[in-house]
Amino acid sequence: MCLQKIVSGIVIVLLGHVFTEVWGSRRHYEQQRALMKEVKGLQESQELLQGEVISLRDTVNTLITFLKDTLPEDCSAARTRGTWTSVVQVRPPGLPPRTVRCDQWTEGGGWTVILARRPTHSEDLPRLDFNRTWVDYKYGFGHINGEFWIGNEVLHALTREAPHQLLVNLIDWNGRKAFASWDSFRVESETRLYRLNVHGYNHESTAGDSLRHHNHHPFSTFDHENDNDTLDHCAQKHGGGWWYFTCYVSHLTGTALGPSEPGEEGIIWRTWSKTLSLREVSMMIRPPPSVSP
Structure with missing residues (x-):
């Protein structure tokens, strides 16, 4: 009877460790997914910003050319x-x-x-x-x-x-x-x-x-x-x-x-x-x- 309790206790402890590891791995996985999502969002924002910068640069160059052409x-x-x-x-x-x-x-x-x-x-x-x-x-x-x-x-x-x-x-x-x-x-x-x-x-x-x-x-x-x-x-x-x-x-x-x-x-x-x-x-x-x- 004591042996059975000891074995049961060991099993419970092992299951606790397993659950902790599994839960920790799942949380880590979810954190990685969230991080990857943020990175992807930043990349998309950067691409949009680069596009806006290029567009703004083209506009400025066009304006400079226009001003040069219209100087007295x-x-x-x-x-x-x-x-x-x-x-x-x-x-x-x-x-x-x-x-x-x-x-x-x-x-x-x-x-x-x-x-x-x-x-x-x-x-x-x-x-x-x-x-x-x-x-x-x-x-x-x-x-x-x-x-x-x-x-x-x-x-x-x-x-x-x-x-x-x-x-x-x-x-x-x-x-x-x-x-x-x-x-x-x-x-x-x-x-x-x-x-x-x-x-x-x-x-x-x-x-x-x-x-x-x-x-x-x-x-x-x-x-x-x-x-x-x-x-x-x-x-x-x-x-x-x-x-x-x-x-x-x-x-x-x-x-x-x-x-x-x-x-x-x-x-x-x-x-x-x-x-x-x-x-x-x-x-x-x-x-x-x-x-x-």
Whole structure:
């Protein structure tokens, strides 16, 4: 009788262990199934999210392309669209988008600034070096909020279909100001060496016509001589990039010399200030009213 009780007890214990193992295995199996279900759900969510990301990326790319295609080509077009800011994104004909500086106030606005020379706000910062290569002048250089050259490719792109008006502003080291303007300004292609065409000088200008002598002459830099001087390489001698001939009457990309510091390599406009380098200058263009967007 005792033996039977002992055996029965052992059987009960063994059955308990078996039941525990079976129940534990079943719970483990159910947990695995639940986990696999969650993993599958996450995978499905990830696939949906990836699809949405791809769709969103395609939409953004389409929007970027649309915006690029609808950017104004210059500051005149930007002003026509109601943009009065001084720095805007434009897309010159046939060129990628770029940031340019605008003057939307002088004589009705619509001017795209193509050259800016001016002192920095800090005396510790040097003026920008304009003695650059042909490639630099081709694509442009400098800082849109400081000194810069917009680039000969941009000049050609903006003026090849229709000549633009040109406005030159000058300030000397005594604070005196002068200006000169023309009705027709155009820069030819690189194959034509970015040759200058400028006509229609406004005789109400106060600075004199220092571009007349440069008319129909190609552009030169220290590494790309195109001047007519048989004795000197004008760009190497005077620095900067310009429409040199033998050698210049105006030279607005020269070295920024200080007050009362003479030098033929300076920022010069001889029909107004014959010898001394100027403190600040700018060149701006816009389409004539008849072809404004």
